[in-house]
Amino acid sequence: MSIEEIQNEIIDEFSMFDDWEDRYQYMIDLGKTLPLIEEKYKTEDHIIKGCQSKVWVHANMDADKVNFTADSDAIITKGIIAILIRVFSNQHPKDIIDADTNFIDEIGLKEHLSPTRANGLVSMIKQLKMYAIAYQTQLN
Numbered sequence: 341m342s343i344e345e346i347q348n349e350i351i352d353e354f355s356m357f358d359d360w361e362d363r364y365q366y367m368i369d370l371g372k373t374l375p376l377i378e379e380k381y382k383t384e385d386h387i388i389k390g391c392q393s394k395v396w397v398h399a400n401m402d403a404d405k406v407n408f409t410a411d412s413d414a415i416i417t418k419g420i421i422a423i424l425i426r427v428f429s430n431q432h433p434k435d436i437i438d439a440d441t442n443f444i445d446e447i448g449l450k451e452h453l454s455p456t457r458a459n460g461l462v463s464m465i466k467q468l469k470m471y472a473i474a475y476q477t478q479l480n
Contacts, residue, residue: 343435346427347443354447363452367419374422377409390463392456393417397464399471405430406475408468417457420449421464428468433479436472441465 341349357363377386381398388395393414399406408429412418427443428436444450450458 343427343431343439350423350427351443351446360448360452363447364416364419367423368415369419370422370426371412371415371418371420374411374418374425375409377411381409382411388460388463388467390466391417391460393460395421395460395464397421397467397471399468399475401475401478402430404432404479406433406436406472408471417460420457420461423449424464424468428472433472433476437469437476439469 354363354366357366377396377398382396386396386398388397391412393412395410395412395417397408397410399408401407406429408425410418410421410425412421427441428439431439444461450461453461
């Protein structure tokens, strides 16, 4: 699936819920399905700077696609990174770099997060794209 198709799927899923309490619960449930990062990657080198909670992300290339694993010590944040990894994992680096993240606004996520969590969300996207840039450089 393309990044855009996955984003549209997420928009459809979130539109099934009438209120934000249900959407938060759905994010928490998504976080529980997150493929966990190996313990050896739960280090300072893998922490996303700018997040109130601890969020660890690891990326690796499999053939010509980037795959991500992650974890967080906070359940909402774990749900947020699970959504982002669902969108960006198993994609070509260039597609990740060029991806629009307007789906976040469409599901209303940013406006329903505290300012510190919203900043953390931006930091997560930035870090995932930085991994993609590093891998794209290796491919060139």
